[in-house]
Amino acid sequence: MSYFLPLTSGCSNNTCTFCGFYGARLRMRDADEARREIDALDLYMRHRITVPDVDDVVYAIAQHWDGRRVFLQDGDAIVYPFPKMVEVLRHLNEKLPNLERIGSYATPQDILRRTVDELRTLKQLKLTIFYTGIESGDDEVLRRVGKGVDHNQLVEAGRKAKEAGITLSLTVILGLGGVEGSRQHVLETARVLTEIDPEYAGALTLTLVPGTPLYQDAMEGRFSPISPFQSLEELKGIIENASFTDCFFSSMHASNYLSVRGRLPQDKRRMLAELERVLAKRDPALLRPEFLRGL
Ligand code: SF4
Numbered sequence: 193m194s195y196f197l198p199l200t201s202g203c204s205n206n207t208c209t210f211c212g213f214y215g216a217r218l219r220m221r222d223a224d225e226a227r228r229e230i231d232a233l234d235l236y237m238r239h240r241i242t243v244p245d246v247d248d249v250v251y252a253i254a255q256h257w258d259g260r261r262v263f264l265q266d267g268d269a270i271v272y273p274f275p276k277m278v279e280v281l282r283h284l285n286e287k288l289p290n291l292e293r294i295g296s297y298a299t300p301q302d303i304l305r306r307t308v309d310e311l312r313t314l315k316q317l318k319l320t321i322f323y324t325g326i327e328s329g330d331d332e333v334l335r336r337v338g339k340g341v342d343h344n345q346l347v348e349a350g351r352k353a354k355e356a357g358i359t360l361s362l363t364v365i366l367g368l369g370g371v372e373g374s375r376q377h378v379l380e381t382a383r384v385l386t387e388i389d390p391e392y393a394g395a396l397t398l399t400l401v402p403g404t405p406l407y408q409d410a411m412e413g414r415f416s417p418i419s420p421f422q423s424l425e426e427l428k429g430i431i432e433n434a435s436f437t438d439c440f441f442s443s444m445h446a447s448n449y450l451s452v453r454g455r456l457p458q459d460k461r462r463m464l465a466e467l468e469r470v471l472a473k474r475d476p477a478l479l480r481p482e483f484l485r486g487l
Contacts, residue, residue, distance in 0.1 A: 194263040194295065195233070195253055199226060199280065203267030205299050207338035208327075209405035210368065210398060212487070213267050223276040227283050234287035260292045270302035270322070274310055281317035291318055298322035300341045300349035311356030321359040324349070329384025330377045333369045337406065343384055350388030360390035364430065366423040366448070367398035371416040378426050382433030389436055395443040397423045399487050420449040420479050421471065427452070428467040431460060446486035449479040 202216040232246040236254050262284060264270075270277075284291060296319060303311070303322065328334055331342045341349070353360050362385065369377030385393055400407040400417065409415035418426065427443055427450075435457065442453035450470055454463045470478050 193258060194261040195257050196263050196265050197226065197229065197284075198265040199269045199272045199277070201266045203299070204271040205268070205301055205340050207340055209337045209409075210365070210401065210407075211404065212401050214404050216267075218271065220272060223279055226280050230280070230283050230287050237288070259288060259290045262288075262291060262294045264294065264296040264319075267297055268299040268302050269296045270298040270306070270314075274306065278313060278317065281314065281319060285317055293321065294319040295321040295323065298324050298353070300324060300326065300346050303349040303353050304341075304345060306352075308352055308356050311353060311358055315357050319358070321361060322353055323361045323363070324353075325363045325365075326350075326384060326388075327363070327365045328368050328377050328381050329364075330369060330373065330380035333373055333377050333380075337368060343380060346384050347387045350390065354388075354390075359392070360388065361392035361394070362388065362390045363394045363396055363445075365396050365398050366426045366430075367418045371418055371422070374418055374422065374426060375429075378429035379433060382430045385430070385434040385439075386436070390439060393434075393436075393439055393441045394445060395427055395430065395441075395448065396445045397443075397447045397449060397485075399447050399485065401487070420476070421474060423449055424467055424471055428464060428471070431456070431463055431467070446480075446484070449485075451480075 199221050200218060202218040203213040204218045206213050206216050206218070208214060229246065229250060232243045232250055233254055235241045235243065236251060237259055242251055281294065284294065303324070326346050327337065327339055329343050329346065334342055350360060350362070364381050364385070398417065400410050406415060410417055431441065439456045440453070441456045442451070444451045444453055450467070452463045452466050
């Protein structure tokens with residue numbers, strides 16, 4: 193239900209060895225161009241008037257949009273220069289007063305680059321939720337996959353966003369430590385989630401993307417991927433070991449072999465029981481088939 197507004201393309205931290213953005217160049221969109229798109233959107237939402245030099249995709253999305261949510265693109269729109277970001281968000285708020293929420297991906301580095309006051313300013317302009325891939329809490333895994341931040345920096349970034357009142361939706365990646373690093377990955381990921389204590393957390397399962405360094409490592413025997421059932425064991429270990437105040441935790445993403453979800457801590461026992469039932473049977477028919485998995 194969100195309108196997708198591009199401010200950047202690519203990712204400023206293009207060094208993650210498992211990611212399709214690996215090596216991609218970061219590009220910043222011109223703020224005036226973004227403002228023109230917002231003007232066109234406003235005109236269309238109020239009067240259904242289209243402007244000739246505006247991309248058709250704007251209207252294709254706008255005709256099904258309820259005017260309430262905007263998502264800033266791309267991989268880490270928060271890297272957009274702060275004064276320009278404020279300018280674009282102010283314009284969005286002026287032109288689309290019914291906006292309820294603006295969301296964005298935010299790398300931990302993006303958050304660390306901003307002061308708490310800057311983040312508060314973004315929040316006042318309705319940028320109220322960050323989607324952040326932390327991937328792992330284990331320093332060794334983070335270093336090996338080129339995440340560019342360590343455990344303590346992840347915690348610092350998470351706490352900073354929370355201090356500014358911004359809701360956090362974090363994702364971690366099952367299997368990122370491979371077979372050898374699995375236990376440490378689980379325990380440290382549970383620990384980093386506990387320390388940040390986000391409102392939302394989601395697990396993805398590692399999918400090796402051809403062309404990325406991690407794919408190459410797996411092909412050449414330097415990285416041993418875990419099995420589907422090991423991914424469920426990792427998921428169980430993270431749920432078991434993490435402590436939250438109130439977090440919606442899920443493995444609903446299409447990359448996972450099994451979907452579990454619930455509020456933690458209250459649904460912990462039920463979620464663990466669901467995983468234990470499947471792990472006891474070890475029946476591949478209970479898992480999402482490989483051809484239905486997505487990135
Ligand atoms: S920070 Fe996120 S989007 Fe950027 S390269 Fe790493 S995983 Fe990919």
